[in-house]
Amino acid sequence: MLYIYQCTRTAFTKMGGAMDHLNAADIGKSAVSSLLTNAAIDPALIDEVIMGCVCQPADSANIARVIALRSGIPESVTAATVHRNCASGMEAITTAYERMHADHGQLFVVGGCESMSNTPVLYRKSAVQKFAKLARARSPLAKLTAALQFRPKDFNPLIGLRLGLTDPFTGINMGQTAEILAREYEISRVEQDAFAVNSHNKALNYQQSLNQEISPVYTRGKAIDSDDGIRADSSVEKLANLKPVFEKNTGSVTAGNSSQITDGAAVLLVGSIRMKELGLEPVGRLRGYAYAGCDPSRMGLGPLFAMQKLFKETGFSLAQADIIEINEAFAAQALACIKLSDSEVLAKKAGLDSKLGEIPLDKLNRRGGAIALGHPVGATGARLVLTALDQLRESQQQHALTTLCIGGGQGAALWIERLT
Amino acid sequence: MHLKLETHGTIAHLIFDRKDSSANIFDRDVLAELDQQLDGIPKCSKLTALIISSNKPNIFIAGADLKILSTATGEELENLISLGQSVFSKLESLHITTIAAIHGACVGGGLELALACDYRVVSEAQCSRIGLPETQLGILPAWGGSTRLPALIGLSKALPLILSGKIMKPKLALRKGIVDGICPQQHLISYASSFANRQMRQLPVHMLEHNPLTVSLIRKQAQDSLYKKTRGLYPALNRAVDVVCTGVRVSKQESFDNEREAIIELSQAPKQPN
Structure with missing residues (x-):
């Protein structure tokens, strides 16, 4: 079993904000x-560093190695x-588990990091070819001819972030997948906005606890030491003024009820129980995990499929979880999960075997979620495990379920248990 | 009964649902029924808008009944075309805002009906298609399509669409300016209702495109490129250039007369479907 010994994270700061200049x-x-x-x-006792990162920077191929060396490992x-x-942070944790069980190491640094401020803006292929021609041209005349080939649209860049948040298989944007869920499961704009306000309020109430994670x-x-996305002045009335982003005419998903685009990292020190010999004290352990696939255009339902698989394989149930963390990629998506989980009819319509049970709101995302804190895609998975463990410690409870939806149509669910 | 009229508050909702058929098409009965329904609307003074939609799963209105078109004699055809023109003109001249809420195929006569409305919104569904394919069948749009499309989007954009008979996806139709908005199917009627408060549409003037000089240039260019492609073998295309280009310079009624004259002539000629 994989034991978690230490965990921490950086503050999560808005794109273009305090950590804009850091990659x-x-x-x-x-x-x-x-x-x-x-x-x-x-640090020499560590067997491997495993990091999740979605928009891997071009100047740090294998970013985990760059981080490891620069941290003095x-x-x-x-x-x-x-x-x-979106589950890259969780993937790092479960990869460590698998390495350990294949006898490839006992102690791992795992986690995720993301700088969404620094996702690249790209030249189009047409421009790249013309630059190549220009570079090959020798005589001044040839250079001029090559230079004259450029057209204004060659300089119309491709936005890396937009490409990354679009599923190439279905061609639809993550926000549009949330719109589909809002339509199909009748989740109103008001419900979504209220959910978003609630997320901010929870984060505000628990700001001290959140700061302890950082x-x-x-x-x-x-020193950047607190999350900067939390709004004290958020209200349903204010959010109602925002225009839908993804379906401008009739949509309900706005910037206010979606996760924020954020920079940040979350990391954990994990390993086998034998690492206690080093004087480390485990705070929790991974009891089980599951990844499951689903319809890419309804990727927001991924958590339900992952939970179903996890419960089937481990025998745990929703009722046993003291803390539940569902990533709030979009309020519509999180609300769809809550709604479907407790409705046999809707669960079957979505393709689940049966309903999973009620997700009690008082156990869900107690310290707020990605709508308030932000969703640095690579790091979020690790943050969910970290915050769940810290909440278990604070409330002296035992079991936590962490789950998130994954762009491209997957879900991830990890069952975490606190150790005393 | 192929039509159903419902009233919700100040908005009337006219639903096409052809009896015993999977598609909505126009024949004499449907046109007559539409005429009758439209007659009733001015009497209802509280109405501010009319939404037209279809109850068929994949079709808005697929156009005229081709069987009738191909078998009708001269006089019958003339009556049918005149009836269609007058009904669509009645729709156009209603004193309230009219909106076509399109989901599914909206081609030929279907689009001509939609063009007679003030606004058109279309569902983003795969089955939604928009176009005037008449010239591909050896005829031309004669229920006002050859007149209203150029009036809406300008001659230079409308003529290629009519000559190619291109069937467009919603996004392209939006870019061309034929439809006013796209939304998911579930929201189609509520989105269409959001147009109800708008004023009736004032058509753009297209001064740059519709002056005598530009029109004759566009006509010349179209004729030349058509000749290169067809060697003058497809009379429908030449007549369409003629009717559409003349249409932007004359009154609506004159242009309708041209359309009617042309379609009768083309249907009576030996058939040459392209």
Whole structure:
């Protein structure tokens, strides 16, 4: 079984905000350094660093290795980057579990990092070909001819972030998948806005607890030590004024009831029970996990399919969970999961075997979710596990279920247990 | 009974649902029934808008009944075309805002009906298609399509669409300016209702395109490129250029007369479907 010994994260800051000038490797490095400082162990004892990152920067191929070396982990320790879209942070944790069970190591640094501020803006293929021609041209005349080939549309860039948030198989944007759920399961704009306001309010109430999850990032003479997406002035009336982003005419998904685009990293020190010998004290353990596939155009229902698989394989049930963390990619998506989970008819319509049970709102995302805190795609999976563990510690409860939807039509669910 | 008229508050909702058929098409009965329904609307003073939609799963209105078109004699055909023109003109001249809520195929006469409305909204569903394919059948749009399409989007955009008979997906129709908005099927009627408060549409003037000089240039260019493609073998295309280009310079009624004259002539010629 995989034991969790330490965990921490950076603050989650809005795109273009406080960590705009740091790339994903910088943010990840800061988180890993803090983790190692807190754990107070010899970095050479680590067997591997496994990091999730969705928009992997072009200048840090295998970003996990870059982070490992820059955090002072010795060259001999290996590092691998994993990618399962929004669940990349969870993928890092479960990869460590699998490595451990294949006898490839006992102690791992895992997690996820993302700098959505620094997702690239790309040249089109047509422009790239013309640049190549220009570079090959030798004589001044040839250079001029090549330069004259450029047309204004060659300089109309491709937005990396938009491409990344569009599912190439169905051609629809993540926000549109949420619109589909809102339509099919009749989730109104007001419900979505109320859910979003609630997320901000919860985060506001638990801001002190949230700050305990965070290790500061020191940059430009300042410490970035708190999440900056939480709004104290959010209200259903204010959110009602926002225009739908993805379906301009008749949609209900707005910037206000979707997760924020954010930079951040979350990391955990995990390993086998034998690591107690190093003086480490486990705070929790991974009791089971499942990934499940579903319709890419309704990817928001992924958590339900993953939960169904997890419950079937482990025998756990929704009622046993003391804490439930469902990532709030979109309010419509999270509400659809809540609604379908407790309705036999709707669950069957969506393709589940049967309903999963009620998701009690007082157990759900107690410290707010991605609508308030942000969703740095690679890091969120790890943050959910981290916050669940910290909530279990705070409330002295035992079991937590963490789950999220994955772009491209998957869901992930991890069952976490607190150790005393 | 192929039509159903419902009233919700100040909005009337006219639903096409042809009896015992999977498609909505126009024949004499349907046109007569539509005429009758439209007559009733001015009497209802509280109405502010009329939404037209279809109850068929994949079809808005597929156009005229081709069997009748191909078998009708000269006089019958003339009556049918005149009836269609007058009914669509009646729809156009209603004192309230009219909106076509299109889901499914809206082609030929279906689009000509929609063009007689002030606004057109279309569902983003796969089955939604919009176009005037008449010239591909050796005839031309004669229920006002050859007149109203150029009046809406301008001659330079309308003529190629009529000559090619292109059937468009909603997004392209939106780019061309033929429809005013796209939305998911579930929201179609509520979105159409959001147009109810708008004023009746004032058509653009298209001064740059519809002046005598530009029209004659466009006509010349179209004729030349047609000749290159067809060597003058497809009379429907040439007549369509003629009717459409003349149409933007003369009154609506004159243009309707041209349309009617042309379709009768073309239907009586030996058939040459392209």
